[in-house]
Amino acid sequence: MEKDMTLPNPPRSRARAGAIPLKSLRVSRWKERLLAYGFLAPSLIVFGIFLFYPLGKSVYLSLFLTDPQGRIAEFVGIDNFKAVLSSDQFYNSLWVTVKYILFTVPTGAAAALLLAALSHQKLRGMKIFRFIFSLPMAVSVGTGSVIWMILYHPTLSILNYGLSFLGIPAIQWLTDPKWALPSIAMMTVWLNLGFNYIVLLSGLQGVPDDLYESAKIDGSGSVRTFFRISMPLISPSLFFVGVVSIISAFQSFAQINILTKGGPMNSTDVLVYNIYQDAFINYRFGSGSAQALILFVLITALTILQFKFGEKKVHYQ
Structure with a gap:
């Protein structure tokens, strides 16, 4: 009888012993979370x-x-927001930005x-060419703008000097409203070429x-192999380049500020430069903040549309 009465005691001791590891497990999990937040804190x-x-400050202003x-x-x-959306200047800047994106x-x-x-x-010797094609990635926007400013010089332009051999009259690259935006787009294509090339x-x-x-055994030519095999398999890289390039084009500012300052005749007045003019030249911080938020919504919406419709054609391995 005494043995029977003492039987329930061991399970209780086991339950108490099992409670300690469970508590220590919870403590260790909290320590891991705190450690993770500690690593994330600087970012x-x-x-x-x-x-x-x-x-938040832009929303407030x-x-x-x-x-x-x-x-x-x-x-x-x-x-x-009402004033911005009813302004002709805003829609002109939006149209210039769209053309700039289509060019670049x-x-x-x-x-x-x-x-x-x-x-x-x-x-x-192909590694030498790869190095040369990647070089624009090492050039900053300011340095690249100064280089192309020399190339576009009205009287000392190297490009016009080359065109003269072909019998083509000199082009006013940065002062002609028809050529100003394509000229900046050409410079931007060269500036982003290194990054896109590497990807x-x-x-x-x-x-x-x-x-x-x-494919070679099956008799497929180089061109057909490229479009039927290479293009589908690198579609994730192409999709990434497209998304990043569009976002970068929406945010272009430095080359326009250095080369044309939005001119001539507002032909290069993209949205970001228009925001800069409103906020930091005309001191209309409320209007500039409203335009910045509208630009944020446009970029976000366009990126979502790209992922919703464009990603369907991407073939992930």
């Missing part, structure tokens, strides 16, 4: 200072009129893809050689 602080705070010192003068609600994004992707396809060949070349190098050998 979150940087994002908070340079991204989230300016975004867009609801007010401000004085030249940026101090709040009067609450106007959404009147700044397809041309830049096509040029980088062509150079990547040519330099993907296994020939002697697309990496995609081509990731295609297995067995597929090329099988």
Whole structure:
């Protein structure tokens, strides 16, 4: 009987012993979470200072009129957005931005893809060409703008000197409203060529050689192999280049500020430069913040549409 009465005691001791590891497991999980947040803290602080705070400040300023010192003068609600959306200058800047995107994004992707396809060949000395094609990535926007400013010089232009041999009259690259935006687009294509080239070349190098050998055995030519095998397999790289290039084109500012300052006749007055003029030249911080938020919504919506419709044609391995 005594043995029977003492039987329930061991399970209790086991339950108490099992409670200690469970508690220690919870403590260790909290320690891991705190450690993870500790590693993320520097990045979150940087994002908070340079991204989230300016975004919140822009939302706040867009609801007010401000004085030249940026101090709040009067609450106007959404009147700044109404004024922007009813302004002809805003729609002109939007149209200029759309043309700028059409000039730069397809041309830049096509040029980088062509150079990547040519330099993907296994020939002697090809690494030198790969290095040369990647060089624009090491050039800053300011330095590149100064270089192209010399190339576009009205009287000392090297480009006009070359055109003179072909019997073509000199072109006023940056002072003619018809040529100003294409000239800046040409400079931007060259400036982004290095990055796009490296991304697309990496995609081509990731295609297995067995597929090329099988296509060659089947009698497929180089052009057909490229469009039927290479293009579908590097579609993720092409999609990435397209998304990044469009976002970068929407945010272009430095080359326009250095080369044309939005002129001539507002032919290069893209949205970002129009925001700069409103906020930091005319001191209308409320209107500039409203335009910045509209630009943010446009970029976000266009990116979502690209992922919703464009990603369907991307073939992931």
